[in-house]
Amino acid sequence: MKAKSSGLIIGISIGVVIGAILAIVGLLCFRFHRKRSQIGNSSSRRASTIPIRANGADSCTVLSDSSMGTETSSRASIHNGISFWFTGPRKSHVVAASGILEYSYKDLQKATSNFTSIIGQGAFGPVYKAQMTTGETVAVKVLATDSKQGEKEFHTEVMLLGRLHHRNLVNLVGYCAEKGQHMLIYVYMSKGSLSSHLYNENRELLGWNLRVQIALDVARGLEYLHDGAVPPVIHRDIKSSNILLDESMGARVADFGLSREDMINRNASNIQGTFGYLDPEYISSRAFTKKSDVYSFGVLLFELIAGRNPQQGLMEYVELAALNTEGQVGWEEIADSRLDGNFDERELNDVAALAYKCVNRSPRKRPSMRDNVQVLSHILKTIQNKRHQKRRSSLSSSEVAITIGQSARQNSMNSEHHRAESMDSIPDSVEV
Structure with a gap:
C-alpha cells in the first residue's frame, strides 16, 4: 500500500513539474512572437555615427514624389x-x-x-x-x-x-x-517646402491661383485626417515648412511626429507645436482638438495671402487689418507685395474671410475642415471658370480675326477675278 502511495505522489510531482515547464516555454514563445512584431526601439542610445549637419539651405524637410521598390537587402525583425x-x-x-x-x-x-x-x-x-x-x-x-x-x-x-x-x-x-x-x-518631394517658396527669393514665386490650389490640397489632407481616418487623427503641427510640394506643385501634409489619435483624453502637460500657429485655446486649456488644427490652417491661409511669417507678427498684422475689414472685405491691403496685384480682389477677400473664421477665438465658431474644403473648392472652381472663359474669349477673337482676314483675301481674289473678266470683255482696237 505504501509503495502505491509513494508512486502516486512521485507521478503527481513529475506531472506538476512538466506542466510548469510547458507553461514557461509557452510564455516565452508568446513574448518572443509579440516582440518580433514590434518596431525597433533601441534601449541604449549610443553615440551617433552619422554627421549631424547645421541647417541646410532649406529649414524644412524635403521629401519625394517617387514610389519606392523592394530593397533586396532590407533587414529583419x-x-x-x-x-x-x-x-x-x-x-x-x-x-x-x-x-x-x-x-x-x-x-x-x-x-x-x-x-x-x-x-x-x-x-x-x-x-x-x-x-x-x-x-x-x-x-x-x-x-x-x-x-x-x-x-x-x-x-x-x-x-x-x-x-x-x-x-x-x-x-x-x-x-x-x-x-x-x-x-x-x-x-522625395522635388519642389521642397511651401515656406521655401514663400520666403526664399531663389525659389519660384507662387502665383495667386497656385496659392489657392495649395490651400485646397492642404485642406483635403486635413479633412482626411479628421473625417476619413479611423480613428480620426489630429496633426498638431500644421505650418508652411510641413507642407511639401511635388513635381507638379501639388501640396502634401508632412511630419506626423506630434500627431495623435482623437481620443477622449487630449490634455497634455507640455505645450507642443510651433508658436505662431498654436491655437490660443490650446495654450490656455492644454486640450488639443480638431479645431486646433483648423486654427493652424487659418494661420496658414493668411500666410499664403500675406507672404508673412507667423513667427514674425503675422497675426498682429491680420488683427490690425481686421479693424478696417470687419472680417469680410478690404483684405487686399495685406496681400503679398510680390503678387504685384495679380489677383482677383473678390477671391482674395473670400479666402481671407474663411481664414478669419478659422482663427476665431471660440473653437465652436470655427468651420470644420470639410467646410473649408467646400469653400476653397468653390473659389478654385470660380478661378478655373474665369480662366476657361478667358481662353474661349481669346480663341473667339482669334477666330474672328482669321475669318475677317479670310474674307478680305476672298474679296481681294474676287475683285481681281472680276477685273480680269472686265479686261477680257473689252473689244480689240481697230487700226485705221
Whole structure:
C-alpha cells in the first residue's frame, strides 16, 4: 500500500513539474512572437555615427514624389528593442506591425553617400537625399541623438503612417532602427517646402491661383485626417515648412511626429507645436482638438495671402487689418507685395474671410475642415471658370480675326477675278 502511495505522489510531482515547464516555454514563445512584431526601439542610445549637419539651405524637410521598390537587402525583425539579423537565408524585406518596410543602415549609408547628401534640417534632425539601388529617389530623415521627443515621434510616425494613405499626405515608405539610429524614409518631394517658396527669393514665386490650389490640397489632407481616418487623427503641427510640394506643385501634409489619435483624453502637460500657429485655446486649456488644427490652417491661409511669417507678427498684422475689414472685405491691403496685384480682389477677400473664421477665438465658431474644403473648392472652381472663359474669349477673337482676314483675301481674289473678266470683255482696237 505504501509503495502505491509513494508512486502516486512521485507521478503527481513529475506531472506538476512538466506542466510548469510547458507553461514557461509557452510564455516565452508568446513574448518572443509579440516582440518580433514590434518596431525597433533601441534601449541604449549610443553615440551617433552619422554627421549631424547645421541647417541646410532649406529649414524644412524635403521629401519625394517617387514610389519606392523592394530593397533586396532590407533587414529583419526586432528583438528586445534592438535590430538583429536573420541567421537564415537573406530576406528581401520584412513587413512590421505597422505595414512599413524596414531598411538596413548599410543600405541607407550607401544611398546617401555616407550621409553627406543633406537637403534639410528640422527639429527631428537632418534630412538626406538618397538614391536607392532600385533607382528610386527618397528622403531619409534621421533622428538627432540629442532630440528629446525624437524617439517618441519616430514611433508615432511609423505607426500612424502605416495606416494613413491619401494623395495629400506625404507617404512614409520605410524606416531603420539599427546601430542606435532611428531613420524615417519618405517619398522625395522635388519642389521642397511651401515656406521655401514663400520666403526664399531663389525659389519660384507662387502665383495667386497656385496659392489657392495649395490651400485646397492642404485642406483635403486635413479633412482626411479628421473625417476619413479611423480613428480620426489630429496633426498638431500644421505650418508652411510641413507642407511639401511635388513635381507638379501639388501640396502634401508632412511630419506626423506630434500627431495623435482623437481620443477622449487630449490634455497634455507640455505645450507642443510651433508658436505662431498654436491655437490660443490650446495654450490656455492644454486640450488639443480638431479645431486646433483648423486654427493652424487659418494661420496658414493668411500666410499664403500675406507672404508673412507667423513667427514674425503675422497675426498682429491680420488683427490690425481686421479693424478696417470687419472680417469680410478690404483684405487686399495685406496681400503679398510680390503678387504685384495679380489677383482677383473678390477671391482674395473670400479666402481671407474663411481664414478669419478659422482663427476665431471660440473653437465652436470655427468651420470644420470639410467646410473649408467646400469653400476653397468653390473659389478654385470660380478661378478655373474665369480662366476657361478667358481662353474661349481669346480663341473667339482669334477666330474672328482669321475669318475677317479670310474674307478680305476672298474679296481681294474676287475683285481681281472680276477685273480680269472686265479686261477680257473689252473689244480689240481697230487700226485705221
